[in-house]
Amino acid sequence: MTRWLALAVAVLFVASLLTGAAGLGVPEPLILWQIRLPRTALALLVGGGLGLSGAVLQGALRNPLADPGLLGIGGCAALGAVVAFYWGLAAVFAPALPLAGLLGAALGCAFLLAFAGRATSGPSLILAGVAASALAAAMLALALTLAPNPFALAEITFWLMGGLEDRTLTHLLLAAGPIVLGCGVLLALGRGLDGLALGEDVAASLGVPVRRTLRLAAAGVALAVGAGAAVAGGIGFVGLVVPHLLRPGVGQRPGALLTPSLLGGAALLLAADLLARVAPLLLPLQQEPRLGVLTALLGAPFLVRIARQVAPGGAG
Amino acid sequence: MIRALAVALLLVVTAPQPAGAARVVSLNLCADDYLLLLAPEQAVAVSVLAADPALSVVAAAARRVVAVRADAEAVLALRPDLVLAGPYGAQTTLALLERRGMRVERLGLPQDFPAIAAETRWVATLLGEPARGAALLADMQARLDAVPWRRPQPAVFLGARGYVAGPGSLADAVLRAAGLVNSGRAGQPGLEALAAHPPDLLVTATAPDYPSMATDLLRHPALAGIPRREVAPALLVCGGPWTARAVTVLAR
């Protein structure tokens, strides 16, 4: 399964480099390096980070509905990035942008861990996430209203719904480091997540360092999702859908889902970005559809389906 | 004698106020520009955007005037004789003010220099300053006439968020007045299309001081190699006699 996913990612990566408004095929170097490469590489990194984060969150919290967007972590990351961008911090010190996203995401994770406490596998965690998400979106709108730029609020659709158009190599360089680091941290948590599948008590008795595993999961998610949201805005549902699509093929063991979810998330976002780029060329659209819109169109029906399978009051 | 004086006094006191000694509130950026250029002493309040040098040609003067939002209560508290507004926006506020018997005049959106001239004359008459209006138009015409002839060069005007100005827009009028040919089609072609078929000359507005994603696009590395001229954004946000200054910059 992993091999097929890796192949799919490679094919989509190449297809993305060869597709654009300038025509199919290898474009001139300026367009290839400055326009198509940042966009393609970011789709791979951000999507991979989101897919892997979703798999880790679901395993760590024993909740099939866990997803960085749904739990408000993406929204908090976007809020951090908005503050850093519109108040000039990122203009003075470029890494302030992903760092602020990271900080926002970390605060979102901390809030979840503190609020949910032990009852992470039930609907109360999702409710906490919905609250965090709503609060983050409201604060984001407030920040945009107060920003020195009088037209900042018009850019809210990017921050809430994501997009990869017009990204530069600088964006890629800023986000790549934290995302790769975060994914590295998350990929090492397989054993711990397997143990947590039987509950925190059993995991502890098996020698799994439960507190440390949860903190590492939070740190890895903050790195991967925080830096991703800082350059691509808030993209939801990837972390929810990818593990669920892969479980029938990979099995339900949380540790087995990690690498496939990373690859699956990368493939999903590469495909969505490709679709977003091609759509205005085929349909009479004014601009590209938001990436978050495309993933929501796929993910929302999934959410309904999963929620119906979950027995009330417990993980399905 | 005393009766003649009394009649004269009565005539002076009851004579209609000369148009011009009025209290004027402006709720729209473009109206702010006209008001503070034609009749600054009549300005009681202007819009919040008037003090932003990236958007307004009267930013310095606006700082000395009260700023007001399009809020009926706030406007009524200022007791204006005349309220100036744009063609869109603040509809409910304006409807409310009109129902209270307030005089509201809506400015248009002139997209070329003849329309600008007509608009300037109308607003100047409205404010009772036709002479000042004529002076602004004379300056504008002088700038337009001073454009040296040269071979028409194709150019594209790229605005915020990657919008290309098409025929019939204000930017198009500026390009043509500067002796350039607008080779752009209206819409958002996207970064790659622009980089793949780069125009001979790219005309953009100078980026504002504050961070803005909409104008960051104009500084994308993929567009760095295209010859470029920049104009102050405030000259093109609202069409008015000041827009001719952009023509002067481009014609150099």
Place this chain on the structure above:
Amino acid sequence: MIALRAPGVRLGGRDVLHDIVFSAAAGEMVALCGPNGSGKSTLLRALAGLLPEGGAPDPRRVAYLPQGARCAWGMTVAEVAALGRIPHGDNDPAPVERALLACGLDNLRGQRVDRISGGQARRAMLARVLATDAPVLLLDEPTADLDPAAAHAIMALLRRVAHQGGCVLVVLHALDLALRYADRVVVLRGGRIVADAPPDAVLPAAAAAFGLPWGVDPSPRLLPPGP
């Protein structure tokens, strides 16, 4: 093989256990019984090293199955059993095989644990416990929610494990199961050990702990399956 000396244990601000002096040896099966709230589960958790102020867990020596433990995902029986190797950090299939066979799960190994019966799922959890090859097994209410046949099967399996050299401690609500299968019954009441004796001698103290009379009851009843 395992021992605990705890003058007092507090949980959530309340004194839950008092003056505990307890030990168990290899080869014996000890049942912990007592009324609700008497501290049986807490004592087991203390032995497992899971209390905040107690020692740390000893994953290779002590295998623990809490009450009502279930797998959050639909993993296969074999995958669940294999989790027992986490303390050893290896994927050695031999102990997992032995555990699956001992629990009678050979033909269910590929089934998802959320699609088999409650008794079968409980046995899968047991297989995980056995796969660790730990000398000490601590189980909290392994027969809860199971029908009598399944309950007897599990108790018989645990007794076999004990008599093959393991040290098995089981918290049981069902006193009759304890009396039938355990080598030793420890009765708790109010956080204290009030009795610690073989089944044939412990009944009077156990009855007193529950506040019920005891006697010989000649009425017909279900019997465990034959040998």
